[in-house]
Amino acid sequence: MPRIISTERNEARSARPRGWFRETGDGSSYLPLAPVTHRQSAGAALALAGLALLAPPYAAAAESDDVAELRRMLRELQAQNRELSRRLSALEGTREVPTPPRTKPARSQERSAPPTDISPLWLASAAASARAATPLPEPRDTTGMGLDERVKELEVAWAAQENATRQIIRDTLAKNGPKINSFLSLSGVIEVGASRTREFDRPYSPYKDTLALSTVELDFDIKLSNWLTGALVASFESGVRTTFPDTAPGVDRFSLDRTHILVGDFTLFPIAARAGRETLHFGTSTGVARLDTLSIGTPLTTEVFENRQTAAGFEFAFPTLPLKPPPAPVTVPPVRPLVIAPIVRDFMQALDYKPLPERVFKLTPVTPPIAPTPFYGSIMAYRGSELIVPDRTHIHNFNASLGFRTQGHCGQTYEELRSSWVCPWTFDFHVDYNTSVFDSRFLVLTYTPFLNQIGLIPGVAASVKASFGPFALVGEVNSATTQARFLDALGTQTDIQPMSWQVALAYQFDWNPWVTEIGAQGDFISVVYTGSKDMAGVTNLVNGVPTRIGFVPQNAIYATWGEWVMEGLKLALEYQAKWDYPQNQGGTGKVAHGAFGLVQLNF
Helix, strand or coil: CCCEEEECCCHHHHCCCCEEEEECCCCCCEEEEECCCHHHHHHHHHHHHHHHHHCCCCCCCCCCHHHHHHHHHHHHHHHHHHHHHHHHHHHHHHHCCCCCCCCCCCHHHCCCCCCCCCCHHHHHHHHHHHHHHCCCCCCCCCCCCCHHHHHHHHHHHHHHHHHHHHHHHHHHHHHHCCECCCCEEEEEEEEEEEEEEECCCCCCCCCEEEEEEEEEEEEEEEEEECCEEEEEEEEEEEEECCCCCCCCCCEEEEEEEEEEEEECCCCCCCEEEEEEEEECCECCECCCHHHHCCCCCCCHHHHHHCCEEEEEEEEEEECCCCCCCCCCCECCCCCCCCCHHHHHHHHHHHCCCCCCCCCCCCCCCECCCCCCCCEEEEEEEECCCCCCCCCCCCCCEEEEEEEEEEEECCCCCHHHHCCCCCCCEEEEEEEEEECCHHHCHHHHHHCHHHHHHHCCCCEEEEEEEEEECCEEEEEEEEEECCCEEEECCCCCEEEECCEEEEEEEEEECCCCCCCCCCCCCCEEEEEEEEEEECCCCEEEEECCEEEEECCCCCEEEEEEEEEEEECCEEEEEEEEEEECCCHHHCCCCCEEEEEEEEEEEEC
16 A cells, blocks of 8 residues: 655755655656645645545445545545656656757868758757747746646746747758758648639530649759759649550659750859750740649740740840859848638637647848849750641751840838838840740640651740839740641631730738749739730630630639748649630630639648
């Protein structure tokens, strides 16, 4: 039977009040029952003695209800005290963990870069450094507190210390970035989209609902040195046909989407060599629509003219900027989410959710990026489709781009621009030329039966990207320079000169002058107007039935609202309205509407 003893050991160290403790059985430790005073101790002894007198020593019959209730309450009190004692011992043990001494690194390691391979030992060292380097609030005196108050006070201090440790480790990892090792970094995106739409061919039918995994990408960035870099993008494809007939089910798989090798360093030399499979410069399209527009829908400029090829050539950026020290670090205030995140927080508080307290940290200063060189461009060569020029023996397709960019802050400091609607500002204009616009992904696929008649049709593109305070503006026009003439499946002569354009305007809420990319954080809204010309489609025979192919809307409007509810997670809603070409131009003359939602995870 355990002995009840009184103890006053280690009161000066742990600030434990005098009380009664129960021996665990092996004589090595004691667990507190309850912190009580001498008067309370006498009352408890009398209560126990009364219970002993009320209980017959050899009673076989059932005990009275009062005695059973008292015993039940006593067992609950003992269980509660044991739980509080366990928590108290754990918390006080956490506070007394010694911090390893900081040793001076070897002379050869004093200027070395931070480790790029994150190991458990390094994380433990970072945690120890966090405890040593980050001052925590001094603990309050708990001598006169009850056991519940002491446990709560220690839990608050423990939560603050754990938050400080996590913050230091998070900051250290942020400096390291998404690196897998010293040469390879991983990033990517996952998108899940839902929509409710009504298309041109079914304007009076019920709306069509969809829920799909719209995008999955893994981006690997390779940097062997400042002079040698590369990239590889793998994307998910759903339902790819790998067997015949076409009625066989498709297979989900990852495939190589884009990759390139870049040899050069524009900070030291104005020319670099580039080779790989990627999207050629033509307007704002880069093949990664989520990086070019804030809308869920793809502008017609990208949908029609995006041209992805295996190409090789040169890029340039001049003049080469003189080497100089980086700008002084600045403290950048974060942009806050204003709608979804506050609603969720208020809802959780209404459900009486009380998270552990977190230590508030000062914002870490960051080094602003160096202004890029004003002039840039590229000259690339690629082979193109064999359907356009059959039996070719030479590479005679080219793509060229030339651009100019600049920025300014109206001669004022950023602290003076917090209420500005114009400054700071950026401006980027470039023109592009391509020898074969029908090599684009859309045109080469939808006009396959007529490519041998169409041949090489050159095209030009002009685009501008600008930002003014909390606003971002994109304007673009892409067009073929000559007409494509061919006979459709019914023998009708068709002359088309594909053309598309877009104008996009975005606004950033809770903006501050240090925001470098509108819509990349917080809340934003965006409106896109996009259109096309000579893209009403042509007639082809599909299973012997005349079918309209190769068409896009004549005009479309995308209105988008989005919020980054937390770092790396975006929610977006969008309304779309699309107008088809009139009937006398080969269209239906109808309007299609749709509502879209998107959940995007960036990592």
